[in-house]
Amino acid sequence: MAVDVFAPVLANTRLSPDYNVLALAAPQIAALARPGQFVMLKTSSGLDPLLRRPFSVFEHLRDADGALQGISILNKRVGVGTAQLYEARPGDRISVLGPLGRPFVPVHPPAAAWMVAGGVGLAPFATLAESLADRATPMTLFYGGRSASDLYYESFFARLGAELVLTTEDGTRGESGRVTQPLERALSTCPAGQPLAIYACGPTPMMRAVAALGERYEREVFVSLEPTMGCGMGGCYSCVVRVRSGTGSHFVRSCLDGPVFDATTVVWDALQAGH
């Protein structure tokens, strides 16, 4: 069930000239949200942009006594709506609708969990890592960006016990190159008897590459897709993704049937470019 909360901004932490973390006082949504679910934010009270924007629930926020205070979202400034969220000030109110969508299913030990994040695709993994830590599932975060200034929150994941593998395309942090390089090495050396689930979120070419590695090494891969969304509630049919069904394929709404998909069901050639 989704609720719409007109949530005060608790804090806006700017991580860089492009990235910020927006803390929102929406404890009702925090209480309901499961890892991988998303919220739809109305970035301004005006008519431009008119529609809400989807964001993964990033963190569950708690006060000093551990009571749920709200959620945060990880934002990257790319357009008008995300620029408004980058500029938001504490005390501003933002309409937050959620939680929405199908969550990740965290695996239990003895299975291990590998999270593969590209840039702002880190967003759904903070709550997943908490869930995995609760289950004492061993986890690794493969986290890639263009440059060192694209990588954040490593200490959050380290604190939860995640092993970190960092990459940057320009070599300014961690291994130089793409995040799929260390992922492939790890897959090639992982014992066949070790159960494993891979979770991926990031640019479409990265998720597609992770999906291909999953097929090659016969490992389950779950991807969190983010196509353009109109409503997030199943009303508009704009966020469709083509999935395999029997011998054919058909469009499903990613707000209801996703955003998390088994990577083998996704028809990657049909995915919208640029996401």
Add this chain to the structure above:
Amino acid sequence: MADLAVRIGSLRLTNPILAASGCFGYGVEYADSLDLATLGGVVVKGLFLREREGHPPPRIVETPAGMLNAIGLQGIGVHRFVAEKLPELRRLGATVFVNICGSTLDEYCEVARVLSDAAGVAALELNISCPNIKEGGIQFGCSLTGTYEVVSAVRKVTSLPIIPKLTPNVTDVASFARAAEDAGADAVSLVNTFLAMAIDVETRMPKLSNVMGGLSGPAIRPIAVRMVWECRQAVKLPILGMGGICSVSDALEFIIAGATAVQVGTANFVKPFIWSELIDGLGSYLDRHGYPSVTDLIGQLQLPAREHA
């Protein structure tokens, strides 16, 4: 509290606020969040006889105070709707309007027959105005004889109220309302979206895979209000008005212009809990202005006095 009930032909609605077709799925998507029985009606997504895949994404793009869509009427077909969705809608107490589509007169009639035989359908909205597909209705909706023919044909096969949904992409929408009235429609709904286009100047490509799409949202509201007013003067039929309604005062504009009921579409994407605000706000307005019933307000536009006759 003022009486919000209205009549569309033989059908009585508890209030005049309806969810518009194509903007509310099959209604059941919202059942966890809303009591569908509190709405005046739910107009479900357009249905052909068979399933349809719709257009590839991108299917929507935002424009100032509006959005373009070219979904392409993805749908499960009338038989699956009757089997899978209608029983749930009945159980939830929704007043179900079904938007029906066809590539031919025969298809409209067959879809209408299937729905007439099913329990729980309150009315049929004839989609003769989708701008996004070549073969689905618009060839009927852009021609006066086509509009007359499709309404007459469906009239012969159903006793359910029939409500053709008119396109604004014509020179004189009122003449289409008259054609619908002459052919035996119980009401008309207007407007569907405005045929429109947006271009990515960096790639020089259209922003929608279908190239063109339908513009909806607050950007079109003043044009839609004008068209409802024109139709009000042309026909006696009840009018279901729509186009960019986002607030009580937006809905009131349509009612004052002559709409018996209104439909809300794009605003539902932004505010899925808008319904109680609209229904309560309408009641408050009527009380404040001393109208015992919403029917007393329909078409109550006060024209300014003219200096010259």
